[in-house]
Amino acid sequence: MSVLVATDLDRTMIYSQAAMGDAQFATLDTVCVEIYRDAPLSYMTTTAVELLSRLADEIPVIPTTTRTPAQYERIALPGGPFRYAVASNGGRILVDGTDDPDWRRKIERVVSASGAGLDEVLTELRARVDDSWVRSLRIADDLFCYLVVEPAAQPDEFLPSWQDWCAARGWTASQQGRKIYATPRSVTKSAAIAEVRRRLVDDGTVPADAKLCAAGDGWLDTDLLSAADHAIRPRHGELELLGWSAPGLDVTAATGALAGVEILEWFHDRCSVRTASAPGRPSARSVGTS
Template identity: 85%
Template sequence: MSVLVATDLDRTMIYSQPAMGEAQFAALDTVCVEIYRDAPLSYMTTTAVQLLAHLADEVPVIPTTTRTPDQYERIALPGGPFRFAVASNGGRILVDGADDPVWRHQIERVVSASGAGLDEVLTELRTRIDDSWVKSLRIADDLFCYLVVEPAAQPHEFLPAWQDWCAAHGWTASQQGRKIYATPRSVTKSAAIAEVRRRLVDDGTIGTDAQLYAAGDGWLDADLLEIADHAIRPRHGELELLGWTTPGLTVTAETGALAGVEILEWLHARCSVRPASDPAHPSARAVGTS
């Protein structure tokens, strides 16, 4: 097998109703793929559900997310169960749904040697925020933290100044909608995917010449898109606001959940996936059951 796919989830594959927009949500045929606190939270279009299930039948697909393992497990992602997933922005590799302690220990060693600790970051961050625009400060996986903010009330000078402080202390700061993340610079999706790729090569699942295809919409996806042989991002999100690009990058024509469909169609075309209507293909039986 000569292809490996790594894809971000939120605002790349799955979308909340606000992320889609009221008009798009009303117009599209959607499937709820995440329930949180007894309410629907995330959706995919029915077309995207079929495309992702079909893709995962054909090639190794690695869900790659900043979500913690617990947050990731809330998603009923089409094509699962997945042999590998990357969570906590690369701080965790999940193998058949279980955390890989070897990778986590390696991450903890690297983080402790490469910059400020989480406690120091939290102490500094608390001096820069207040309740007039910050709804909550959350710690994720004892590894990084993020703010949930009211963007309209957010001071314009906060993010650039916070990014400067983080950069000087071995961390990175980025904003995706209402969330502002602070993550150790040494914890990346690209490093975790490189490790997953190594394991898949070692066990013969993919060849040494396997091409990496990647998709993502936020700054925390940029390193993954840069190392990919072929990359795509939606025409929305943090990278779109930044005007971010990299050689060979494809940008969708569509936005919102329709961009998710376009990304999956792009992956199908470039990964030479057989049509789902092919009777020999397992998804001819499975598609539409998620």
């Protein structure tokens, strides 16, 4: 094998009905891939299920998410079980579904040496928000935190000011829809994927010159997209709103769950995976370079 794939999940591979939009959701054949509190939450199209299953059959695919391990485990992702997955925005590497404690200890050492601690960030964040626009403040994996907000009521000045405060203390702040994340700058998806790639090279799964293909839609994916040999983002989400680009980055033509299909077709093309035609399959091959 001469290639591996690292892909973000939410709004890249999997979609809530809200993320698709009611009109798109009503017209697509979908499969529920996540149940939360006894209700369906996340979906993929039947075509995306087929494409991801075939991709994972032929090359190493590493699900790469900001979700905590517990949140990741709620997803019945096609193509699994996956040998490696990256969770907590790079703070965890899962090996055959089990947390790698050595990686976690390394992350904790790096974070403690590189900036403010989580307690300091939480104290400052609580002083800046109120319940007129914040629904909840959540701590993820004792590593980072995020707000769940009402965007229409969110003060315009909050995010830029909060980003400046975080940047001066070794953290980064970004907004994805109703969630505003604060994460240590030293905890990245790209670093965790580099470690996984090293292990795959060391055990002979991929050659030393194996290419990395990556996909993601949010600011927390930018380091991964920049580090990849080939990268793509959907034409929606935080990076679309920011107009973010990078040399060689591709951008889908489609939005919503059809962008997920397009990304998987793009992976198949870049990875030379055999792609059988399927009746009624939506084609999304008009990928453009941003």
